[in-house]
Amino acid sequence: MTYVSGFVTPVKTADKDAYLRCAQAAAPIFKEFGALAVVENWGVDIRDGKLTDFKMAVKLEPEETVVLSWIIWPDKATGDAAEKKMMEDPRFHEMEMPFDGKRMVVGGFETIFQA
Template sequence: MERYIDGYVLPIPNEQLDAYREMADEAGKLWMEHGALKYFEGVGDDMEPDMDGMPMVPFPQLAETEDDETVVFSFIIFKSRDHRDEVNTKVMGDPAMDPDSFDEEMPFDTERMSYGGFRSIVSYGN
């Protein structure tokens, strides 16, 4: 079966990384509870890799990070696009997603977040 992936690239202020990790941990539990197959969040580590002269756009440039920010790359895997739509509808309807239930503000600028849905064209492993 062809998997479907929601992918995100976010510039996160370094001072907000712990708050973001806590938020992402709760979000991951919520997506998994509602049927996502896999939830992943990774923080930038090797952001200027040596590609042996091959031209590329590094993630910090892509995300337009400032000196006091880092990049977070995340993805959620679903059975299909229909399954993604079903899971996301459940997640968005969950009382935990009510903005009035949030204790604090978002630890990043949502207007600078990149997001997209992707059809799987090659996949190995789980």
């Protein structure tokens, strides 16, 4: 089954268009490196949790919105190889990232079920 790189990050609400432009520029590069799909989601119904939630996870500030993103890879090896290529690719270093990467939550997941 596939492998998913998942991300949750805070983005200034006023920077939504800049974030979208960045995502649209990065997606073809991810696909060039083997991604099957790239999905970006802008938070519109982020609920408060009792113990934890998306807002707490990224230390969301009042003028920010939570973004949930994922990249689907054919397998973990492809995702790992792509991550290495991204670190070496000047196109990624030239992009202006309109979010605080220090508060980004990142993880890799093996797909165990898909309908």
